[in-house]
Amino acid sequence: SAMFQVWLYQLSKAGKLCVPAMNVNDSVTKQKFDNLYCCRESILDGLKRTTDVMFGGKQVVVCGYGEVGKGCCAALKALGAIVYVTEIDPICALQACMDGFRVVKLNEVIRQVDVIITCTGNKNVVTRDQLDRMKNGSIVCNMGHSNTEIDVASLRTPELTWERVRSQVDHVIWPDGKRIILLAEGRLLNLSCSTVPTFVLSITATTQALALIELYNAPEGRYKQDVYLLPKKMDEYVASLHLATFDAHLTELSDEQAKYLGLNKNGPFKPNYYRYTFTHFKILKWGNILKLILTYCYCTRLFANT
Numbered sequence: 001s002a003m004f005q006v007w008l009y010q011l012s013k014a015g016k017l018c019v020p021a022m023n024v025n026d027s028v029t030k031q032k033f034d035n036l037y038c039c040r041e042s043i044l045d046g047l048k049r050t051t052d053v054m055f056g057g058k059q060v061v062v063c064g065y066g067e068v069g070k071g072c073c074a075a076l077k078a079l080g081a082i083v084y085v086t087e088i089d090p091i092c093a094l095q096a097c098m099d100g101f102r103v104v105k106l107n108e109v110i111r112q113v114d115v116i117i118t119c120t121g122n123k124n125v126v127t128r129d130q131l132d133r134m135k136n137g138s139i140v141c142n143m144g145h146s147n148t149e150i151d152v153a154s155l156r157t158p159e160l161t162w163e164r165v166r167s168q169v170d171h172v173i174w175p176d177g178k179r180i181i182l183l184a185e186g187r188l189l190n191l192s193c194s195t196v197p198t199f200v201l202s203i204t205a206t207t208q209a210l211a212l213i214e215l216y217n218a219p220e221g222r223y224k225q226d227v228y229l230l231p232k233k234m235d236e237y238v239a240s241l242h243l244a245t246f247d248a249h250l251t252e253l254s255d256e257q258a259k260y261l262g263l264n265k266n267g268p269f270k271p272n273y274y275r276y277t278f279t280h281f282k283i284l285k286w287g288n289i290l291k292l293i294l295t296y297c298y299c300t301r302l303f304a305n306t
């Protein structure tokens with residue numbers, strides 16, 4: 001998990017890692033499947049199993065437009081829900097705008113929304129004060145890593161009554177009779193209330209198996225006592241093994257094309273910094289760095305002369 005991977009990097013930084021380690025969590029195929037594609041499906045599964053609500057025309061706010069948030073937004077939009085997004089990062093906020101979502105502050109929509117979904121990995125994204133202002137019957141749930149995103153502890157006060165209406169579904173009742181439907185007590189909705197498809201497990205398991213094979217087969221000295229990312233070629237291999245499921249046929253580079261693009265015909269097909277999304281800005285290219293340095297020199301000379 002993400003927490004395990006943080007712990008691995010901390011161990012390595014402290015010089016306490018005694019074997020080479022492979023960070024499979026950040027491999028592209030696994031990331032996209034666990035975060036984007038899996039959440040795009042399981043958000044609806046989790047919401048439907050617990051609430052049986054129709055989402056067409058409902059106003060939903062998704063907090064965080066990272067991989068998980070993007071999946072949730074796409075699924076709810078497809079059902080005809082009116083989706084708002086909250087973000088702290090201007091790049092992800094701009095992506096949300098370009099995908100057709102209104103980017104708002106939670107307080108601007110808190111009184112009108114029917115559903116809040118948190119996907120930030122952050123804490124106290126939804127506070128007691130905001131829960132106090134929500135409409136009767138609104139649904140509150142979390143898709144981020146732990147139960148810290150919604151301040152659930154603040155709802156355990158004597159004036160509020162909790163009523164368990166079915167497994168993983170609580171009604172929190174205010175003194176005036178207002179009810180909020182809290183799912184999975186603020187823990188991960190999909191892990192608590194739906195299932196993980198075998199296709200996603202297959203991607204994860206293949207990634208892990210290949211990482212082990214790579215570490216085992218690597219010549220002495222290639223990997224030291226450090227944390228490594230799965231080589232891009234292996235990431236591509238995991239993806240190619242799963243293409244057959246869709247009867248997808250890959251195009252092969254001709255010798256001439258491979259030469260033109262400066263690629264090996266068998267991959268890897270992208271540089272390591274390639275992110276497979278809009279956020280892949282090419283600022284790391286040497287040409288661009290040179291342009292930045294030249295512009296900087298030009299400007300400093302310009303100002304020195306005035």
Ligand SMILES: NC(=O)c1ccc[n+]([C@@H]2O[C@H](COP(=O)([O-])OP(=O)(O)OC[C@H]3O[C@@H](n4cnc5c(N)ncnc54)[C@H](O)[C@@H]3O)[C@@H](O)[C@H]2O)c1
Nearest residue numbers: 035064066067068086087088089092120121122143144145
């Ligand atoms: N439910 C699942 O199955 C599942 C799967 C994968 C990951 N996760 C968890 O979901 C969380 C998000 O994962 P991700 O891959 O989308 O991460 P991410 O970093 O791509 O996205 C999180 C986004 O939230 C934004 N954000 C942070 N604080 C915010 C705030 N206060 N208000 C609004 N936006 C805020 C960030 O700018 C970022 O864009 C992580 O905690 C991850 O562990 C859950």
